[in-house]
Amino acid sequence: MTTPRPAPDPWTQLRARLSSGPGGYVFLSLYAALCTGLLLLNTRTSLLTDILFILFMLLALVVYRSQVALGFKLGLGGVLFGLVLPYFGVLNPYYIDVATQAGIYAVLALGLNVVVGFAGLLDLGYVAFYAVGAYLWSIFSTPQIANLFAGAAPIASGWFYAFILLGLAIGAGFGVLLGLPVLRLRGDYLAIVTLGFGEVIRVLAVNLDKPINLTNGAQGIKDIGRPPLPLADFVRGTLGWTLDDNQLYQLFFYLLVLVILLLTVTAVSRLKHSRVGRAWEAIREDETAAIAQGIPLVRMKLMAFAVGASFAGMMGVVFAAKQLFINPPTFDLLRSISILSMVILGGLGSIPGVILGAVLVTLLDLQILPRIATVLRDAQKAGLPIPAAFDPTQYQRLLFGLLLIVMMIFRPEGILPEQRRREALHANEDTGTPEA
Amino acid sequence: MAGEPNASVRNVGQQRTVEIIRMVLLPLVQLALFIVGSAVVLGLIIVVVAFLLSRSDPMLFQTALAILPQVMIDGVVRGFLFATIALGYTMVYGVLEFINFAHGEIFMVGGFVGAGVGYLMQQIGLLTILPPLLFVLITVLAGMTVSGLLAMTTERIAYRPLRGAPRLVPLISAIGMSLVLQDLVRLIATSTPLGFNARFETPDFGQAIKLAEIPLGERSMPVMISPKAIIFITVAVLMLIALNYLVNATRLGKAIRATAQDMSTASLMGVNVNQIIALTFLIGGALGGAAGVLFGLNIGTVNPYMGFIPGIKAFTAAVLGGIGNITGAMVGGIVLGFLEAFVSSYLSMFTGGKFSGASYADIAAFSILILILIFRPSGLLGEAVTQKV
Incomplete structure (x- = not known):
């Protein structure tokens, strides 16, 4: 028995739009920029910085799961973890540890x-x-x-x-x-x-x-x-x-x-x-x-x-x-x-x-x-x-x-x-x- | 009694009684043989090694011989500890083919319950007026109840949902359960007056009994056994008898054995498999709890992490004796206990203090586990099991 495929719910649609195609690039760049900016503005060890830092680390997962070009993924990952995080580490040694x-x-x-x-x-x-x-x-x-x-x-x-x-x-x-x-x-x-x-x-x-x-x-x-x-x-x-x-x-x-x-x-x-x-x-x-x-x-x-x-x-x-x-x-x-x-x-x-x-x-x-x-x-x-x-x-x-x-x-x-x-x-x- | 449908027929009844007595006594005889056997073998090894070493140090031979009886007594006490814990491992393994990793913690909980009961009795002033034996009875029963119920609960929460999953899945869950229990007990203990290292308050059991006095130069070596150790051994032997009776001579025991042999066939024959498994955990847990109480009683303090090492060693004992085999678990415990007592007493003596015996006793236990698993995976008393494909 075949049932017609149900239309994807809005959440799935949104996820698909944000993880692939031009939407993906824009979303990832914005997310990365936002995380980076907020993190560099809050360098004191605090609850807020903790949350930002966790969001920053999870960014890697979002980048990995999205369906954008491999080069873009690698480039973004390299910038985030090779440059942003070490720089942040200079400002606050606790997090880099x-x-x-x-x-x-x-x-x-x-x-x-x-x-x-x-x-x-x-x-x-x-x-x-x-x-x-x-x-x-x-x-x-x-x-x-x-x-x-x-x-x-x-x-x-x-x-x-x-x-x-x-x-x-x-x-x-x-x-x-x-x-x-x-x-x-x-x-x-x-x-x-x-x-x-x-x-x-x-x-x-x-x-x-x-x-x-x-x-x-x-x-x-x-x-x-x-x-x-x-x-x-x-x-x-x-x-x-x-x-x-x-x-x-x-x-x-x-x-x-x-x-x-x-x-x-x-x-x-x-x-x-x-x-x-x-x-x-x-x-x-x-x-x-x-x-x-x-x-x-x-x-x-x-x-x-x-x-x-x-x-x-x-x-x-x-x-x-x-x-x-x-x-x-x-x-x-x-x-x-x-x-x-x-x-x-x-x-x-x-x-x-x-x-x-x-x-x-x-x-x-x-x-x-x-x-x-x-x-x-x-x-x-x-x-x-x-x-x-x-x-x-x-x-x-x-x-x-x-x-x-x-x-x-x-x-x-x-x-x-x-x-x-x-x-x-x-x-x-x-x-x-x-x-x- | 539940298991005597033919009591009216005298002949059959008599036969059955004889059979029951044999089933209950045979393991005891086996156990006694192994106690004597390992004592003789290890004692001989010590004598030979001490003799060989005595050329450089003449006093060594005499000292080694003088402490030998005491070491053997310590070995028996230690052995019964491992044996009672090993029973829980072996019963669960026999039925489910699953290592209940949290069993050491069930043992530890028993110890804490005993310490808690002792503390309460001290608070209300019962400790001084209560006869020691009654105290032991109360604490052991309390420990058995709580530990048994706890073991049953862990089965219900963490193992039953995983029955039928690949082997490693329930094992990992059991490791998790072990850690959770350690910290839960710690949380409870540190937020009550008991504290992390809880004192096990007991009535006065009297002085250690001096069995003999061995002359050694100008001094003499006493051979002592504490009344607590005697209680420990007595209770352990009674538990072994009760367990053997239960497993070999009652309907419940028959159901347990049937479940162990083939779970699905047993359920076709009308055995409620889930109930039997829960009961197995209850019994094994209760035995572990009793061991915990007796251990705490002997040592004088309990702590939330104390179950881990005895747990692993008891597992070693169960494997050594042949896992799934009840008498085997006892025998394995005794042999391991002897071995540890010998290593911890003689290693530093024979190496001139270069190696501390107590720490290397752990290594000896693990080495035994590895050796047994490699050369005789079925254990001392077990039968070879071919793996089902």
Whole structure:
């Protein structure tokens, strides 16, 4: 029975008009200009600036979803995130730090997405690889190194770039190390074992101050080396910006993370559409059928672990250099779960979805929760009955937990789902057959 | 009693009684064997290692032997803790093939309920006049009720809507539930007088009982066991007996086993599958809650994050024993408890203090999990299960 297609409702019509054709260009340019203008007019950290900043970050999503020429999208994105945001960061360092964190998490989430989203292997100890990368750079760039190789001095900070690559390689190595013993395990066992692995790495980080002091135990490592600033003279001299070193480093790390994020997106999307990516997808959908098709299961699973872990190892190096201080609690299970919730919120397997998830969760965690906390404190001062002990920033577990449950029940495919996964998840609903 | 339709026929009735007794006792015998077995094996390993190391340090051998009985007692207590929590994992896994990640938090909630009841009793002055055993009974029952109901509620909210979804979906939901429970309890605890680290007020249980005194040079090593630990072990054994009776000798147990074997066929035979699953969560949760109360009682404080590590270890125990197998969970718990007690007591002694045993005990537990999953995924007592395609 065919029914005539209903006329699209006004909202859909409006969306279509604003996202494609000349209307699209005008709308996007106006939105971008408006956001930029308002943001640059409100540089003090406040609720209004928070909202503007979130709108600005979501602009990337609007640009991505619109149907305008690719060149225009890229150009607009480049101007917004390569020029406007760094400039805004000079005016208010707090927000650029949030953006940098979001970028770091986006790379981590993309890496985890390779393991969980592409290959369907639930990894609950992902942050272990991040820890390995971070400790790698921390040990080699501080006097800790003397405990490993007697008499060795911390290596020159210029080696930082080499260590990004080394972090990549060592991350991949650890990925294989974890992957080898757990290859035979089914999904849920795998989750618990990876969780155990994550805890083992954290416990080792706490305890490897004996017999030789490698990680400096629970105190953590401080005064981690930073790379030399490129273009510092150019910015101060030619541009005439009076910025101190910390501000310049903030800009530097923001841009570095942005570049790494772009490279990661390119690498991951190329992988996804390659032979390897299709093999992962086959393994995810049905392992037995994948073997029957001649897919080398062991090699493909190991590769997924290695690729996923390598991004975390690389980002660990950058994180340690940016943060200047690391300690074991930075790499606890909650961190792994928060990265997982980014992947799930955005959409398992979907690259834009995962980035969106990372940005949303980071904004929620670093900006919205503290803001709610401030609002609550003000309300409490004004005499409203709010318990003094309640601080929303301390309830991340509640937030991530609710996020996971709600997403699993109502939208397991995520906000920006991958096409094939959406089909798989909803095919079940029609027939109602449980999966074996 | 619900399960005796043929009580009038004496012969059949007698046979049935014998069968029930066997079903209830057999696991206990198995458990006892494993306790003795792991004690002997681990003890021998310690003796051999200590002997080998004693050439460099003559006192080491004597010290290692002198603390051995105490370590074994600690191992049994620890083992029963893991065992009681593992029962909840294994029951749910047996029925749904699903790892109830939030089970450690159910355990923690039990501990908090016990601490809350203890606090209330202290406030109204009951604590000093109440006999200790009655106190244990009240707190354990309270903990079992709340934890059981909570486990049932989590199933209803977070797992039932996802039945039939791909495997990882309910698991992720369970991880979420675990985090939510941790923070909800924290929110409640910090806004009441209990606080984050809640003291578990108890009546006076008396001094630890000295079982023996082992001479060691001029000093001597006492072998102690606290009355609380004895209560813990007794309650755990009673719970195992009750659970075995319930699962193997009642109609309800038959329905649970039928559901575990094949959900759709069981429902065709008239079993209300949803109800059975809810009951499984209730029973598993109640056992976890009881374990939480007893744990809090033993340790003296509870906190909202305390369920996580014992939860993971109990899962390890369940896998070690053969997940889905009730006796297996107990056995796995005992073996793991022994192992941890041995690692945490002897590792630093044998390495001259270079490695702290207590932290590496966690690593030992996780290594066991990985090794068991690789070499014998069916566990010590489990049967090999081929994956359905």
